[in-house]
Structure formats: structure tokens, C-alpha cells
Amino acid sequence: MPKIDLYRNVHMGQRARLFALATELGAADVSHSGAAAEHAARCLAMTRELREHADHEDTFIHQLLRERAPEAADALEAEHVRLDAAFVALDEQARTLTGTPSEDLPEAQHALYLALNEVISAYLAHLHAEETVAMPALWQYAGAEELGAVMAAFRASRTPEQAFTDLRRMLPALPPAPRVAIVREVMAAASHGQADRTLAAVSGTLSPDQRHRLYEDLGVPEVRAAG
Structure with missing residues (x-):
């Protein structure tokens, strides 16, 4: 039976949508009516989703990790500092874009694009730590029944x-x-x-x-x- 992986599938979905968002934002014509607001809203929705995802992990996964592998938990906490700062910067750039005069939109769009890619850079490092440090630690120190219970508790909460x-x-x-x-x-x-x-x-x-x-x-x- 395959090992229970608490991160793999959802992280694959997050990567795909982050990459698509960056590509589409970079190529967008934000001079069209409503386009700037639409792309700003998509970026704000993404940071909101990623924050909610982090809350879910803290609630359902990382308490067990802290109990069984505190060093692995500490590694994840270190990633959060850079990640939280990147989220704040992206939100600020997204809110700025919607009020930018038309002549300044190209530069504001690129600033948002760079902020989004900084989030992606920080988030990829965070995912890597969860997948290569946290999950192996859980496999080593927690049983399959415990991991299954974590997954079941999360699903029941939705x-x-x-x-x-x-x-x-x-x-x-x-x-x-x-x-x-x-x-x-x-x-x-x-x-x-x-x-x-x-x-x-x-x-x-x-x-x-x-x-x-x-x-x-x-x-x-x-x-x-x-x-």
C-alpha cells in the first residue's frame, strides 16, 4: 500500500495554479477595462488561499509534527518568515494596481508580476521543506493510522x-x-x-x-x- 502523503497532491495543484497565474499576469493587457482589477483580485485571492492552507496545515498536520519531530517543525517555521513578508508585499502591489493611472499601468503591472514571483520563490522553498523534511519525519515517527486520522479529520472539517x-x-x-x-x-x-x-x-x-x-x-x- 502506498504511503500516506499529506502534502503531495495539494502541492501539485498549488504549483500548477501559481505558475499559470504568473504566466497570465505577465502577458495580460491590463489597459482593457476591468483587467487590472481582475488580475489584482486573482493575486489577492491566491494569497488568501495560501494563508488558509497554512492554517489548515497548522491545525491538522503540524501539531503532530511538533510532537514527534520538533526539528522538522522548526525548519518549517523558518520558512514562514520569508513567506509571510512575500504575501504582504504581493497584497500591497495588488491593491496599488487597481488605482494606478493608465500611463503608469505597465510599470505597476510588472511590479505586481515581480511580487507574485517572489511569493512563488518563497512558496516553492516552503513546499520543498514540507515534502523533503516534514513528510519523511512524519513517516519515520508517526504510524499510518495516525496519518490517516489526520487526513480524515481535515476532510471532515470541509x-x-x-x-x-x-x-x-x-x-x-x-x-x-x-x-x-x-x-x-x-x-x-x-x-x-x-x-x-x-x-x-x-x-x-x-x-x-x-x-x-x-x-x-x-x-x-x-x-x-x-x-
């Missing part, structure tokens, strides 16, 4: 809407095998008669090729996913 959002953010970044395994589990847990609707909902953010492969792997007829 509303159905939040759980769907989590999946729709994560699934496009995963390879086919773990993607179909997660979706099978979600469909099995769905209410009676709701498996097809659940499948359509969670696959709504997949590309056409990814969605086709998912339905093929599940062995079910492909239907249009819910948007």
Missing part, C-alpha cells in the same frame, strides 16, 4: 462545497492514476444516485483530454462536466 473546490483545484495537476483513484473514492462516498453528478462536478476543471482519460479509466460513458 463542507461539501469546499471539498469540491479542493478537488477542482487539484485534479488538473495530477497524473491519471492518482486522479482516477481520488475520483473513484469521491464517487463511492457520494449520496445514493449522485455519483454521476459528482463525477461531472469534480471533473469540470479538467482539460478535454484529461476528462476523456478520466472517464475512460473509470469505464463510464463520457458526459459534459459541470462548469
Whole structure:
């Protein structure tokens, strides 16, 4: 049985969306009406999401880590200092962009782009520490039942809407095998008669090729996913 990895899948989804956000912001034409506000809002939403994610890890994972591997926990705390500063700087640049005169927008856009990439740089280091220091420590000092209980407690804390959002953010970044395994589990847990609707909902953010492969792997007829 594969080891329970508390970080891997969600981190893959975060990386994919951070990289996409940076690419799209860099290439955006913010001179169009509402475009600057839209991209500023996307950056603010991202820092809000990453802060919430950090809170979830503190609540459900890192207490166990501090008990079993305090040195690994200390390594993560050191990453938070740079990360928090990067979040604050990005938020400030995003709020600045929306009030920038049109003639100054190119420079303000680039400043936001640089601030976003500083967040990405800091966040990648943080993810690396969690994946190569924290998770191996948990494998060494905590049993599979404890790790499973951590995962179960987090899932129980999410509303159905939040759980769907989590999946729709994560699934496009995963390879086919773990993607179909997660979706099978979600469909099995769905209410009676709701498996097809659940499948359509969670696959709504997949590309056409990814969605086709998912339905093929599940062995079910492909239907249009819910948007």
C-alpha cells in the first residue's frame, strides 16, 4: 500500500495554479477595462488561499509534527518568515494596481508580476521543506493510522462545497492514476444516485483530454462536466 502523503497532491495543484497565474499576469493587457482589477483580485485571492492552507496545515498536520519531530517543525517555521513578508508585499502591489493611472499601468503591472514571483520563490522553498523534511519525519515517527486520522479529520472539517473546490483545484495537476483513484473514492462516498453528478462536478476543471482519460479509466460513458 502506498504511503500516506499529506502534502503531495495539494502541492501539485498549488504549483500548477501559481505558475499559470504568473504566466497570465505577465502577458495580460491590463489597459482593457476591468483587467487590472481582475488580475489584482486573482493575486489577492491566491494569497488568501495560501494563508488558509497554512492554517489548515497548522491545525491538522503540524501539531503532530511538533510532537514527534520538533526539528522538522522548526525548519518549517523558518520558512514562514520569508513567506509571510512575500504575501504582504504581493497584497500591497495588488491593491496599488487597481488605482494606478493608465500611463503608469505597465510599470505597476510588472511590479505586481515581480511580487507574485517572489511569493512563488518563497512558496516553492516552503513546499520543498514540507515534502523533503516534514513528510519523511512524519513517516519515520508517526504510524499510518495516525496519518490517516489526520487526513480524515481535515476532510471532515470541509463542507461539501469546499471539498469540491479542493478537488477542482487539484485534479488538473495530477497524473491519471492518482486522479482516477481520488475520483473513484469521491464517487463511492457520494449520496445514493449522485455519483454521476459528482463525477461531472469534480471533473469540470479538467482539460478535454484529461476528462476523456478520466472517464475512460473509470469505464463510464463520457458526459459534459459541470462548469
